[in-house]
Amino acid sequence: MSSDEYFLSLCIQEAWKYQSLTLPNPAVGAMVVDGGGNILSVCAHTKAGSAHAEVNALKNAYEKLSYQKCNLADAKEIHHYLKANHQGIFNDCTIYVTLEPCNHYGKTPPCAELIETIRPKRVVIGSSEIQKQASGGAKRLQDSGIEVVQNVLEFECNALLYPFLCLKERGHFNLFKIAQRINGDYQSGLISGMESRVFTHNQRCVADTLIISGKTLRVDRPTLDVRYCTKEYANTSPNIQILTKEKSFYDAPLFKVPCRKVDICHQIEHLKLQKGFNVIEGGWDLFESLHSFVDMVLVYISPTLKQNIKSKGFEWNAELLYIQKLGNDGLLWIKKS
Amino acid sequence: MSSDEYFLSLCIQEAWKYQSLTLPNPAVGAMVVDGGGNILSVCAHTKAGSAHAEVNALKNAYEKLSYQKCNLADAKEIHHYLKANHQGIFNDCTIYVTLEPCNHYGKTPPCAELIETIRPKRVVIGSSEIQKQASGGAKRLQDSGIEVVQNVLEFECNALLYPFLCLKERGHFNLFKIAQRINGDYQSGLISGMESRVFTHNQRCVADTLIISGKTLRVDRPTLDVRYCTKEYANTSPNIQILTKEKSFYDAPLFKVPCRKVDICHQIEHLKLQKGFNVIEGGWDLFESLHSFVDMVLVYISPTLKQNIKSKGFEWNAELLYIQKLGNDGLLWIKKS
Known part of the structure; x- marks a missing residue:
């Protein structure tokens, strides 16, 4: 160089x-x-x-x-x-x-x-x-x-x-985000460190919509708010789209966050992924359903283990654009090839 | 800064x-x-x-x-x-x-x-x-x-x-090395790119001993030679220790590499991990058996998916020392805390 x-x-x-x-x-x-x-x-x-x-x-x-x-x-x-x-x-x-x-x-x-x-x-x-x-x-x-x-x-x-x-030319930037341990376990509670959570919450402030599956809603019961965001990005919590076949879960915490719209989609084709910066948070099964809509994948890796894990997989290749350390986590920015 | x-x-x-x-x-x-x-x-x-x-x-x-x-x-x-x-x-x-x-x-x-x-x-x-x-x-x-x-x-x-x-003060540096895809799949054939393989083979030239499980020997039938090493590190292939309860697999390719010693260990306690630079290659089940001997973990991550995976896990925490991009793979250097 x-x-x-x-x-x-x-x-x-x-x-x-x-x-x-x-x-x-x-x-x-x-x-x-x-x-x-x-x-x-x-x-x-x-x-x-x-x-x-x-x-x-x-x-x-x-x-x-x-x-x-x-x-x-x-x-x-x-x-x-x-x-x-x-x-x-x-x-x-x-x-x-x-x-x-x-x-x-x-x-x-x-x-x-x-x-x-x-x-x-x-x-x-x-x-x-x-x-x-x-x-x-x-x-x-x-x-x-x-x-x-x-x-x-x-x-x-x-x-x-x-x-x-992506956003400029296609009208959308669809980012699939997942946090896991070094054995691929993304299902054992709180996985990322505080620096990663701050980044995620800042990203939610900037995102137009956050998309999760009905399974995530039911199992994790996430709030999906922006409580860890830094002052510069302070904003209302993002709108949510839930992709699910289920009909009733109206007591979940994310519904109680003020100034937010929550949409329920029963079919992938009805997801509003055409416009804006959409963050999809979920597991590899959700990724398998949605991967054709995804522009980029962001994987957080915590150098820890906790439990056994079963993960979905299918033929999918991509390009590692960048890798960075954030606190004690590794972040991989991956672009669909 | x-x-x-x-x-x-x-x-x-x-x-x-x-x-x-x-x-x-x-x-x-x-x-x-x-x-x-x-x-x-x-x-x-x-x-x-x-x-x-x-x-x-x-x-x-x-x-x-x-x-x-x-x-x-x-x-x-x-x-x-x-x-x-x-x-x-x-x-x-x-x-x-x-x-x-x-x-x-x-x-x-x-x-x-x-x-x-x-x-x-x-x-x-x-x-x-x-x-x-x-x-x-x-x-x-x-x-x-x-x-x-x-x-x-x-x-x-x-x-x-x-x-x-580690090597200086404890007399050994025991590195556990694993290559996997972004869903944690380490079992689907050739996973890492050429740059990573060159690094692995250079590392084998420097290592004193390479340790694998009987399962790896049986399923992957690896040669574990140094055919991709660069000129500077050119050397004979490392000695091997195989940790296994099995008795007979003497037709495996790694036995045919010249100038190499192969030891079979039937009990973890008999592994010669006390001296030198030892590289342990295997899956998370082998890591669970050997983790108390491991000084550092090196995880290669390829931004690809191929198949479903089941991985072992147990309570284990560590420190991410460094993260780097090598070709299209991410490398995480993890130190046991």
């Missing part, structure tokens, strides 16, 4: 920590390195509507370089602040970013305009912007005389975009 | 690629960064008797800085070459290394002596050397006027040393 590739790999790792939490925006990571090679900041885009990754990274780097605290959270205000106060402080720096800086006024002002104004020495980019209205950022920076390197670790940076692209 | 921590995290990732292959030496990673912050090299110690991580990293960095090829492979020769030819080329550089540079003549000359001679600007160290006869490297460098930073990402760097420390 080249030096640029190593630096960008750190941005990729940061971005995966927020994978799917940024939807309908893509997961993006960025960093700022000074002229002496010190890493000043490594940041991710964390939530749609909040500052982009490169803006978060520039803000943190600014604080380190200027010894001044910037207490702004609003993306537009950070843009204005950095443009007004940078005083050439970034002229020696390199900015690394996994996705080409945007070049249009969307929920936030264009990152390319901000970078053009603060004038770093170099900008190293992974994936190219594929949304026409936001594209042209790299060219704009090049035209203004900043050195731009493109397509670095492009394959790995593109992998980050997959959930975003 | 600080800038030094980010750089050292890249060394840690490199070192894990060779975890257990360096035994009886520890897994170590190192890198050289120039004064402008360019990463010149990221290297690991790959095999006992070959050059240490920091020497590999210095050699590769030397080639980049001097535009001269150094075709040496022998550790001692690289030491001499760099000492004689460095011409102050590293004076602006920082060396990152996950373990304190050794300070004694072992299988190779002392790394601390080499670093003292070539005089980098800074040396950033993770774990401290715990072998008394090799210790004192950091102090030696400090005394010679080189800036030394110690105990950076110490927890993560110490995790790298666990197999080495």
Whole structure:
């Protein structure tokens, strides 16, 4: 790997920590390195509507370089602040970013305009912007005389975009989520650690719908709320769809969560999987029924054993996009091939 | 994380690629960064008797800085070459290394002596050397006027040393290895990808003994040779111990591998697990029988499904030390808590 590739790999790792939490925006990571090679900041885009990754990274780097605290959270205000106060402080720096800086006024002002104004020495980019209205950022920076390197670790940076692209191109991102022990046991109560539960609850805040089977409802009696979510994602609990042949279970705890819609579907074909970010939580039997609708599988693995297990299986192949450690659990992000 | 921590995290990732292959030496990673912050090299110690991580990293960095090829492979020769030819080329550089540079003549000359001679600007160290006869490297460098930073990402760097420390302190490192699909199925033929098989075969070259059950011998009829190993580890196939109550299976393929000893044990207590690097390959039923002897578990997970599975389980908790992607498989390194 080249030096640029190593630096960008750190941005990729940061971005995966927020994978799917940024939807309908893509997961993006960025960093700022000074002229002496010190890493000043490594940041991710964390939530749609909040500052982009490169803006978060520039803000943190600014604080380190200027010894001044910037207490702004609003993306537009950070843009204005950095443009007004940078005083050439970034002229020696390199900015690394996994996705080409945007070049249009969307929920936030264009990152390319901000970078053009603060004038770093170099900008190293992974994936190219594929949304026409936001594209042209790299060219704009090049035209203004900043050195731009493109397509670095492009394959790995593109992998980050997959959930975003599903949602954009197909209108849905259907994620099947399962938590299990190292022998494949997903049926023995609470399996994941606290960090994983926080991530799951943050994900529920962002998801449009959560889908479970009638069996899960009956056996686990889950609440499926967002009680562990962090402040940034705080939201109402997601709507629920229950796939079941059963007719009556109206005392289950999940019905008591306020501001939530619960749908019962008696046939797979009636599941509303066509729109939005849908999280399907269940076992391998539910996966067998629904796998043709699934865009990605997220497996949490706890390094523990508890009991014997029988699991369903059938011929199914996929691509391991990314693997990460979260607390004491392993997370595998798997894309249907 | 600080800038030094980010750089050292890249060394840690490199070192894990060779975890257990360096035994009886520890897994170590190192890198050289120039004064402008360019990463010149990221290297690991790959095999006992070959050059240490920091020497590999210095050699590769030397080639980049001097535009001269150094075709040496022998550790001692690289030491001499760099000492004689460095011409102050590293004076602006920082060396990152996950373990304190050794300070004694072992299988190779002392790394601390080499670093003292070539005089980098800074040396950033993770774990401290715990072998008394090799210790004192950091102090030696400090005394010679080189800036030394110690105990950076110490927890993560110490995790790298666990197999080495087991072998050193207990006289054995017993690794239980299992390959399975995402539903926990470990019984459906060939499961792991080629990269994983190469790693497994390299590991067999380094292991003293490979232990399997009579059931594995009967059902899988494995050869347990090292046909996929890379050149660096090329070796004879490991000795085998078979744990079984059965008496006759002398036509199995593994008996035909040359230069190998095969022992049959009819009782767990007779297994020779007291000495050396032992790899136990098997299912969760074998793990249940042997878990009290196991120091670490390595789980390979292929993002595929094939068939239904029944797996054994029992109350067992552990710590996930590290997780990595190898080809299309995920690897979980788990330490008994």
